[in-house]
Amino acid sequence: xxxxxxxxxxxxxxxxxxxxxxxxxxxxxxxxxxxxxxxxxxxxxxxxxxxxxxxxxxxxxxxxxxxxxxxxxxxxxxxxxxxxxxxxxxxxxxxxxxxxxxxxxxxxxxxxxxxxxxxxxxxxxxxxxxxxxxxxxxxxxxxxxxxxxxxxxxxxxxxxxxxxxxxxxxxxxxxxxxxxxxxxxxxxxxxxxxxxxxx
Amino acid sequence: xxxxxxxxxxxxxxxxxxxxxxxxxxxxxxxxxxxxxxxxxxxxxxxxxxxxxxxxxxxxxxxxxxxxxxxxxxxxxxxxxxxxxxxxxxxxxxxxxxxxxxxxxxxxxxxxxxxxxxxxxxxxxxxxxxxxxxxxxxxxxxxxxxxxxxxxxxxxxxxxxxxxxxxxxxxxxxxxxxxxxxxxxxxxxxxxxxxxxxxxxxxxxxxxxxxxxxxxxxxxxxxxxxxxxxxxxxxxxxxxxxxxxxxxxxxxxxxxxxxxxxxxxxxxxxxxxxxxxxxxxxxxxxxxxxxxxxxxxxxxxxxxxxxxxxxxxxxxxxxxxxxxxxxxxxxxxxxxxxxxxxxxxxxxxxxxxxxxxxxxxxxxxxxxxxxxxxxxxxxxxxxxxxxxxxxxxxxxxxxxxxxxxxxxxxxxxxxxxxxxxxxxxxxxxxxxxxxxxxxxxxxxxxxxxxxxxxxxxxxxxxxxxxxxxx
Ligand code: SF4
Numbered sequence: 247x248x249x250x251x252x253x254x255x256x257x258x259x260x261x262x263x264x265x266x267x268x269x270x271x272x273x274x275x276x277x278x279x280x281x282x283x284x285x286x287x288x289x290x291x292x293x294x295x296x297x298x299x300x301x302x303x304x305x306x307x308x309x310x311x312x313x314x315x316x317x318x319x320x321x322x323x324x325x326x327x328x329x330x331x332x333x334x335x336x337x338x339x340x341x342x343x344x345x346x347x348x349x350x351x352x353x354x355x356x357x358x359x360x361x362x363x364x365x366x367x368x369x370x371x372x373x374x375x376x377x378x379x380x381x382x383x384x385x386x387x388x389x390x391x392x393x394x395x396x397x398x399x400x401x402x403x404x405x406x407x408x409x410x411x412x413x414x415x416x417x418x419x420x421x422x423x424x425x426x427x428x429x430x431x432x433x434x435x436x437x438x439x440x441x442x443x444x445x
Numbered sequence: 446x447x448x449x450x451x452x453x454x455x456x457x458x459x460x461x462x463x464x465x466x467x468x469x470x471x472x473x474x475x476x477x478x479x480x481x482x483x484x485x486x487x488x489x490x491x492x493x494x495x496x497x498x499x500x501x502x503x504x505x506x507x508x509x510x511x512x513x514x515x516x517x518x519x520x521x522x523x524x525x526x527x528x529x530x531x532x533x534x535x536x537x538x539x540x541x542x543x544x545x546x547x548x549x550x551x552x553x554x555x556x557x558x559x560x561x562x563x564x565x566x567x568x569x570x571x572x573x574x575x576x577x578x579x580x581x582x583x584x585x586x587x588x589x590x591x592x593x594x595x596x597x598x599x600x601x602x603x604x605x606x607x608x609x610x611x612x613x614x615x616x617x618x619x620x621x622x623x624x625x626x627x628x629x630x631x632x633x634x635x636x637x638x639x640x641x642x643x644x645x646x647x648x649x650x651x652x653x654x655x656x657x658x659x660x661x662x663x664x665x666x667x668x669x670x671x672x673x674x675x676x677x678x679x680x681x682x683x684x685x686x687x688x689x690x691x692x693x694x695x696x697x698x699x700x701x702x703x704x705x706x707x708x709x710x711x712x713x714x715x716x717x718x719x720x721x722x723x724x725x726x727x728x729x730x731x732x733x734x735x736x737x738x739x740x741x742x743x744x745x746x747x748x749x750x751x752x753x754x755x756x757x758x759x760x761x762x763x764x765x766x767x768x769x770x771x772x773x774x775x776x777x778x779x780x781x782x783x784x785x786x787x788x789x790x791x792x793x794x795x796x797x798x799x800x801x802x803x804x805x806x807x808x809x810x811x812x813x814x815x816x817x818x819x820x821x822x823x824x825x826x827x828x829x830x831x832x833x834x835x836x837x838x839x840x841x842x843x844x845x846x847x848x849x850x851x852x853x854x855x856x857x858x859x860x861x862x863x864x865x866x867x868x869x870x871x872x873x874x875x876x877x878x879x880x881x882x883x884x885x886x887x888x889x890x891x892x893x894x895x896x897x898x899x900x901x902x903x904x905x906x907x908x909x910x911x912x913x914x915x
Contacts, residue, residue: 263765264640264740268879273858277511277525279485279532291881296867320761322641325674325740326879328576329483330592351610351644351676352576356592409608411468422594423494426602429463429471433604436462436473437500 249419250361252390253342255315257379258305260289265319266326267353271335273327284331285338306339310383317344318375323364324353333360343389347372358412359422363391365406374398391416449715451612452681453647456587456712460570462604469606475569476586477599478555479506479542481533482860483574487597488536498540499603505564506537507545509554511860514823514850526861540600553826553852556580556794560664561828563693567682567709572599577794577876578677579670583663584690585682585712587647590671611721613646613675617654619728624910626804627662628796628874628893630654631669632734634726636744643675646722649714650680654728660689661800668795669876672741681713733909735781736878736891738769743878745781747896747908753777772880773888774868781890781906786870789820789847789901790883791894793857793875797825799832801874801894806838808898808912809845815904820847821863823855847901859884872900 275287293304300307306314317336323346324332333356336344343363354364367375378385378399388397391413395403415421450458457472464470484506491498498504511526530547537544545552551562556577559565565581571588572578574596581588595605617630635642648670655663663680670678680686687706690696697705732746743766745751751770754777757763770777791797791805802824814820822842824830830852833839839849856863857875865871865887874897878889890906899909 261761261764262768263761266740266877266879268877268882272881272885273860274885276482276860277523277529279529280489281486291885296885320765322644322674325640326576326671326877328574328590328592330486330574330594348641348644350641350674352590352592356594359592359594409469411606422606423490423598423601426471426598426604426606429602429604432463432471433473433499433602437603440473 247419248392248417250391250416252388252392253315254386254388255342256311256313256384256386257316257318257375258311258314259318259376259379260305261318261320261376263320264322264325267324267329267332268326270324270332271329276329276331281334283338284335285340288335288339313340315340315342316387316389317341318379319344319346321347323349324357325350328352328356330356330360333357333362337362345372345375358409358416361416363389363408365389365396367404367406371404449718451714451718451720452585452649452679452712453587453612454718456568456570456585457609459568460587469608471604472570472607473604474572474599475503476559476564476571477504478559478571478573478578479504479533479596480510480555480573480575481508481529482510483593484536484596485529485532486593487574487600488540490597491540491600496601498542498600501541503603504542504600505545506533506542507552507555507558508533508547509552510854510858512547512853513861514853514855514863516851523862550827553828554794554797554854556668557797557825557829560584560660560689561693561826563690563696566690566696566705567686568712572605576671577668579675580664580668580794582667582670582677582679583660584686585679585709587677587679589676610676611646613643613648614720614723615648615650616652616723616725617650617728618652618725619654621654621728621731624733624895624913625731626893626895627658627665629731629734630726630728631666632736632741632744632891633731634724635669635673635742636734637726638673638724638742640672640740640742641674643670643673646675648673648675648678649720650678651714655680656683659800660685661798664798665795669741672876682709733893733896735896735906736889737773737775737781738766739772739878739880740769741876741878741891743769744891747892747906748782751775751777751779751781782908784870784906785817785904786872786890786900786906787818788865788869788871789818789897790823790856790871790873790875791821791897792823792825792855794825795876796874796894797823797829799829802829802833802838803836805894805898806841808895808909809847809902810841812845812902814846814901817904818901820901821850821856822847823850823863824852826852845902856883858882872897872906
């Protein structure tokens with residue numbers, strides 16, 4: 247069974263470079279002890295007025311982009327803090343993929359562990375996608391992890407890189423911890439080698 | 446002949462437990478640090494899978510992010526923060542992990558107490574659910590921040606799945622001029638390579654300038670490696686490192702010390718080893734640095750004007766700069782010197798150690814905090830606080846009109862009630878000037894403890910060298 251089947255979705259363009267995790271989810275929302283509910287605070291300071299009402303000009307508040315499952319962001323998305331609350335908030339809001347020209351390392355790792363696809367494209371594809379969605383906000387992109395491609399509305403497909411291990415975890419519905427636990431014996435041997443037995 | 450290796454490669458190779466073809470390496474973790482904000486969901490995960498902590502003696506926890514700095518036991522009615530702190534206490538009790546809790550005299554910011562206790566040692570792999578774990582690389586450890594899922598992996602297996610990063614040499618040569626500090630070196634590097642410049646890499650800082658730095662200065666530099674996109678930054682251990690560690694609570698003792706010393710001496714990068722990238726910085730040419738924008742790569746010499754977006758070619762880069770200047774309410778080409786500020790924050794895991802406080806006190810001593818400024822001095826740990834008080838630094842700060850606090854992350858992340866008001870300008874010794882980082886709507890200029898202290902006493906952004914030459 248494919249746990250990450252192909253999906254099609256509209257795109258929310260947030261064409262800002264270097265979006266840091268403090269913008270994705272400000273620190274004051276980190277005082278939680280579970281993962282649920284963070285979607286409500288996604289991009290809180292860009293999305294809401296001080297009184298809590300939505301800022302009309304922010305992309306996620308525009309009717310044509312509501313419900314989009316793909317975020318199109320500027321370069322170097324997810325820099326800054328290691329907070330996994332960032333992908334939790336994006337997924338909680340309903341995003342399934344983020345497209346950028348590059349991702350910060352920790353964010354990318356965290357995203358893949360939460361079934362949020364970090365899709366890296368080159369600048370020309372990025373420009374094309376930006377123009378496309380700005381001209382036609384209702385455009386849908388079809389993303390297929392198995393073939394590592396997304397289909398443009400004009401029928402062209404674009405291939406994207408993804409870590410092979412993370413990909414198989416997503417497709418098979420397994421995770422890192424399950425894999426790591428299989429190496430119990432090797433870990434024990436390593437510890438004996440380093441610290442001796444019976445320590 | 447064996448292939449010459451870098452410091453990073455030696456530490457990496459010594460920690461690979463296993464690796465299947467095409468798969469990430471299983472990397473063993475020697476030291477796991479925990480704090481209240483990024484750990485609760487990891488412990489819940491362990492409970493859900495009915496797993497134990499594999500090796501309790503490799504994990505240490507503290508409470509730093511949301512702890513009040515007025516008095517550690519008063520949460521100001523913040524029920525959420527109180528619950529999170531309580532949960533860490535419960536988790537540590539249930540799983541048998543050593544906690545430096547609210548009332549511990551050894552409590553402090555996780556990246557300050559690790560080295561202080563002698564937990565941080567050369568050649569180790571060190572992780573924490575916190576991106577500034579890179580700090581510990583100053584000792585020649587491979588130290589990097591991880592997400593909460595990975596915190597759970599380490600608790601359960603003492604291992605992590607990792608792809609091997611590339612290496613990036615940052616060579617710093619020359620002698621720092623008066624008024625120029627380690628913080629200025631790292632801000633200069635970031636302004637040069639940008640905040641994504643080190644993505645996928647581990648920095649190794651080398652060169653005569655680095656060798657001449659104290660451990661605390663080295664920590665300041667490694668701390669902000671993540672601000673360049675590098676998850677880790679390392680410095681080869683040397684006599685300075687060994688002297689710092691010797692005698693600390695968790696440092697090896699007696700015969701074991703000699704065994705360790707021997708091993709540590711073999712860690713520095715071999716002659717002829719190759720890095721994937723490199724950059725050289727001329728320390729002689731450095732001046733006090735300050736950031737003007739909303740990421741740590743947006744730094745200039747304090748005497749330079751703010752850059753003009755009109756000169757930026759790429760449209761996304763240009764709009765990023767425009768957006769930053771709008772948020773900071775700065776004009777293109779504006780000089781920062783003389784700009785009125787509202788708050789000075791001296792603290793954070795970048796610059797809250799005793800030498801940082803001494804530097805700040807040297808400028809503030811005999812002067813007064815300007816009437817328009819609120820100055821907050823927050824030591825990095827209770828041990829730093831005690832040391833500063835023993836030296837009388839607290840009196841210098843208090844007599845000048847600055848607030849002297851208990852230790853914690855405080856206004857670096859504004860989770861504990863210490864925060865900027867919307868629109869306020871702060872000169873801060875912390876590491877991030879992202880929008881709202883120090884409080885919603887607050888505007889941050891990052892700088893060294895010297896430059897921050899200068900701003901405190903003049904009430905404006907100041908070239909600290911003009912005060913030092915008095
Ligand atoms: S002082 Fe700031 S950067 Fe350092 S650990 Fe605390 S919140 Fe993070």
